Amino acid sequence: MTTTPATLVVGATGTTGSRVTARLTATGHRVKAASRNATPVPGAEPVAFDWYEPGTHAAALDGVDRLYLVPPVGDSDPAAVMLPFLRRARAAGVRRAVLLSSSAVPAGGPAVGVVHEALPGLFAEWAVLRPxxxxxxxxxxxxxxxxxxxxxxxxxxxxxxxxxxxxAEDIAAVACHALTDDHVPGPDLVLxxxxxxxxxxxxxxxxxxxxxxxxxxxxxxxxxxxxxxxxxxxxxxxxxxxxxxxxxxxxxxxVTDTVRRVTGRPPxxxxxxxxxxx
Structure with missing residues (x-):
């Protein structure tokens, strides 16, 4: 029997990750909910994940074809741990990545802006949410x-x-479209x-x-x-x-029209x- 590929939601117990997980599972999508302690999340498969513990990465990526990425909190250089993981994800068969960044950080900017700039070279399908x-x-x-x-x-x-x-509910709604729509709704989404x-x-x-x-x-x-x-x-x-x-x-x-354009409803x-x- 073929297992349906899953979406790995990093930070699945956090502000946006919990909402993305809830929306995906409610619509029948298979989700691996990643957190440091593999905290149980209704409807999802809990998995231990720590950006700073590469030993947790292989199991988290097993059976996954898309990613929702929340950078490590409080790290001024997240690319140092994120880029090796993303290269590993690509090798493992991940085809789409959706990154949570910030409206204040453009591609190539400080912190997560370095990861934003690298995504097109890593995945054929990608989007960056910049709320x-x-x-x-x-x-x-x-x-x-x-x-x-x-x-x-x-x-x-x-x-x-x-x-x-x-x-954050609107961020999650846009994220789910970016993860599941046939075509990614624009790569750089200022929300x-x-x-x-x-x-x-x-x-x-x-x-x-x-x-x-x-x-x-x-x-x-x-x-x-x-x-x-x-x-x-x-x-x-x-x-x-x-x-x-x-x-x-x-x-x-x-203000932008991104939420309305992607979800069909006003923010x-x-x-x-x-x-x-x-």
Missing amino acids: SWFMQNFTGTHLHARGIRDEGVIRSAAGGGRVGFVD TGPEALGYDDIAAITTEVTGRSVVHHRLSYEQLRDRLAALMPAEFAALLAGLDRAVAQGAEDR GSFRALLEREE
């Missing part, structure tokens, strides 16, 4: 969400800059929500919907960098603070997300 900042940063376990819950404060170095914050919002707007909407008073504290680049450096490697802290500085300069003040709003989760 803007996640709306779930304000509702999950992110520093912003914890600041809202614990202090009623959002801290950023973004000033009055605006961001096309995007719902945003329906409007660009400043952090002052996020605070005001959160206050209105939840009834909890939330304010935005504007930090300098140096202040944010130093706060983050107490929680993570200094190089990565500087990278994140630099992204906020770019937001302040207008780098993320845009969800931040207000709708809060109302859904309240």
Whole structure:
């Protein structure tokens, strides 16, 4: 009996990976759900996977013909571990790869931008999702969400800059199309929500919907960098603070039609997300 090839979802318990796994399994696709501890995921085949443990890679790739790739968190040079794995995946018969990157990182840019640039030379079918900042940063376990819950404060170095914050559900919906459609819907997919919002707007909407008073504290680049450096490697802290500085300069003040174009429906709003989760 021939076994149907599977999709390997890296980070299957994470913000986007869990949603991609749920959508794929709900539509009858075979999924290998990769996480460090092979955490059971409904409808999927759990498999142990660690970017930094090559001994976990062969079993994860067995029977797989497509990949959803979430880079290692907090690594300023993910290509060092990702590219050897991707070459191994190609040799194992993987034909399509969908990479989660960022709207702030173009092909050839820093960090995961190096992996983005390498994909066309590795796979015949590939796509890179470049979402803007996640709306779930304000509702999950992110520093912003914890600041809202614990202090009623959002801290950023973004000033009055605006961001096309995007719902992780919309990212997952686009990812599933990129993984399963007969033709990949464009290789470089910049994903945003329906409007660009400043952090002052996020605070005001959160206050209105939840009834909890939330304010935005504007930090300098140096202040944010130093706060983050107490929680993570200094190089990565500087990278994140630099992204906020770019937001302040207008780098993320845009919206795209990618979600609607790929899925056939408009992206969800931040207000709708809060109302859904309240």
